[in-house]
Amino acid sequence: MLFDVLIKNGTIIDGSGQPMFRGDVGIREGVITDIGNLHNDHAEIEINATGKYIAPGFIDVNNHSDTYWRIFLDPTLESLVYQGVTTIIGGNCGSSLAPLVSHDVIKSIQKWTDLKNVSLNWLTMKEFLREVDKKNLTVNFASLVGHGTLRRGLVGDEVRDISPDEMKMMKKMLRQAMKEGALGFSTGLVYTHAKLASSREIAELAEIVKKYDGVYTTHIRGESHALIRSVEEAIRIAQITGVRLQISHLKAMGKKNWPLMEEAINLVETARTSGIDVHFDVYPYTSTGSVLYILLPDWVTEGGRDMMLTRLKDPEIRKRVVKEMKANEYDYSKITISISALDKALNRKKITEIAEVQGKSVEDAIIDVLIASNGHVVTMMEVLSEKNVDKGVINPFSMVSSNGSGYNIEHRDTGEIVHPRNFGSFPRVLAEYVRERGVVGWEEAIRKMSGLPAEKFKIEKRGVIAEGNYADIIVFDPANIRDVATIDNPYQYSQGIDWVLVNGQPVIKNGLITQSRAGQVLRRKSSLFEF
Template identity: 35%
Template sequence: MWDVVFQGARIVDGTGNPWYRGDVAVQDGIIADMGDLPPDCAKERVDVQDRVLCPGFVDLHTHSDFVIFRDPVMVSKLCQGVTTQAVGQCGQSAAPLDSRYVGLLKSYLGFILAGTDIPWDWTTFQDWFRTVEKLPLAGNVAAFVGHGTIRAATLGFENRPPSREEMDHMKALLREGMDSGCFGMTTGLIYPPGVYSSAEELIELAQVLKETGGLYFSHMRNESAFLLDSVRDTINIGRQAGIPVQISHHKALGRDNWGLVTESLRMVDEARTQGVDVTIDQYPYTSCSTSVRACLPPWAQEGGIGETCARLKDPDTRQRVLREMEDSMDTGKPCSWESMLRNGGGPAGALVTYTPHTPECEGKSLEEIGRAMGRNPLDVALWIIEKNEGCDLACYDAINDDDVRQVLRHEATMVASDSIPAAPGGKSHPRSFGTNPRVLARYVREEKTLSLESAIRKMTSFPAARLGLHGKGVLRPGMDADLLIFDPDSVQDHATYKDPARLASGITSVYV
């Protein structure tokens, strides 16, 4: 007799195949049988009532590295059906730590700390895994090595190539992470210190991934005017190193770049026909989210947040920063760096969501804050950075909905949240609580951009296969019983930019 049988389900098995009615039996956390099963075959019977039964969702792009310490249940994930998540994205991972640069590393990781009290009692990834294993986690966590973290742990925030000795040290740190159980390396090439790295540096590190069977996930160097160059560079790393690559949260930022995804997706198709294993992930929103520091030119961020704040105290340097911020918003001129002010349409399109030392700013745009304070909103951005010492977040209204649909439909795209759940009382991007239900409600039920089966494949078997999680992502005897029950007619995201932590509805049960 099995432990539990789920009966009367509309089974969407995660493969993309059409749904069918049937039952699923589970024994010791493993799917034991499927089909038309008798009701007395198990100790417990769950009547699914013709709702959808599918694999638990796999979110392969999150920033929960530290959030799991204050919320090991990960309510934001479980309540939208996510049973497995991958951390260490955009070049930022919780390990390794180096005592010489621990202060810099803490400031670098500030906006993904999100108000979490951390023991900081690890040095290596092996140490971090041991610490995490002690947490009462309700879901599964996969980890990546952050390129920015290993660079900062080797040469701080210096804007220069690593020496031979430093390069070897970075490779050793990456190898330690891979040997400890990480799935690959990620980059955040708009953020210091990743922004200071060359293609040659990344390709050399990618050789370690080749040797250890790792993946390369990239927040590319540019997602706006130089999007196509960045896609080409990312594909080239996969080609040169012979490794699988993933373009993280693919989009074209800024009104003057909308539509570029048509060509970027064509480039992905072409690379795949040439044998380069390149895929994409995406969140289904028209605003991106990152730090307020992303409004600053890269040179102003050299050396970490301490040196940034010191520069801003010098009147001449502050004026130079303000001039470059202002110039970056002129879409009639080229901009050599990824300016979120430009991409988001200026201060009106920059919604401040997390500023623990200036909470009065949360939920307001830079323009609104500037008007209330009687200050230039660009100078307000600098003030926020100084007051919060770089621990801040904002949403930027920068993405076109038609582009979202086009990327979502692409066969190489999987759904991922890029989420950082806010600290208690704070705000964040609604994707932290709404990504998967939003796809099911808006892009499946309402707009029919995707079929139900295709959408679930992009959230289950596809990301599970990308990570090499052979026991997850598909309903089949012998697979892990990470299961989700939801009503396709009522599932709905409710998280908004003003109220980003509202739980979705229509998701009945989640089993891990």
């Protein structure tokens, strides 16, 4: 029999968590048609996988290539493809690129993207997904609806409660976006504009998501001292509404709060025993990437960026801000600037170094950097515990995600220091946790990256190597797969993945990227009973 692609002599890890087995995989018209002994068959493309593992392509459930505008600026998303990622889910942490009440709403992504790069020709989820379709991404793309995007569309820069009419409008927009293919709904409750949202507001929206059988993902309200309260809130919303819950990048920030991670994971496990469908995702690094303004007291950022800058420029208010920051729990020596609208010389500098050079307190240096860069500063903070990252990766209810975006190596020339997770998350887990330390098995690790995410987010016919499923497949060398990106030199592609197929098309061939851009836009499948 003649196949389009035939992968021979490999060991198949099918993504379901079942034990690996020897076998060949035959592919026709982008679909897996045969699995078994196909030694006598042939194909236009034959891949010899002797000594290699064949696995489903990875599904990155917490990706930001949309809000960082990467899907438009660089649709090849090479740093993700070289990790074996074949599907990304955008619209995370409360920010999505649709639906928009008006084009002004795009301000909600201002924390991540220089808006000079942004031009919009859509408002609805349907129009947005159609635009992405035209971009011919290398990987498959799906989107959630961002709560912050809905809310900002209605209240603008005001930080206040939602009126009953606005609530109706938010529900209507969410309902429509779900019908148009969104996989679910996300919140970023740590960010200024969502902080005021009550649990009730979120629960009312989560009810709609449940009705359309979508998933609710949340960047919880607090990941340091408020971690337990915040996890409890997310679980309570899932309990009340019955929605499937995904806690994004679960972590305990700051040494003082490290002991809370175990308690947070216990809450998840207890919730599951009482029938709540809750999972969480983690990335395998001890440093986080976040906006610099989260170091300010909450009240300073109320009303948005312009209000924040006005307050910081007022000498009296500034004194109060500095005083409150001094009482804070942050270890400022762990904070490095990675992206700023200022002089690129600042990137890679520690906040404490900047303060020292300028002969001022760290708090004053933070305020001055925020004012000078118009509030647009992204940092890396070395604030997580290695032991806690282990606990997260090993837990049976966790998935692996990057919480990052796709870049190419040339992006280095911008002077931005991106987080190594953009280049290394998935191979890092396989190299360090599976091969080197043996704390999790190959089958379980692959399941956390493929079968489990597909099941949770209801991505049909993907995530598992099975006959009739789409051919999103990777072939890798278990002895050589590894991440190379570091904090100091993030712009390095991962190694050890020889082939990546997206919908049956090779996007990596013999370890090198091809010209093929075979990704599809994935839309939620609607049921017959929707109205």
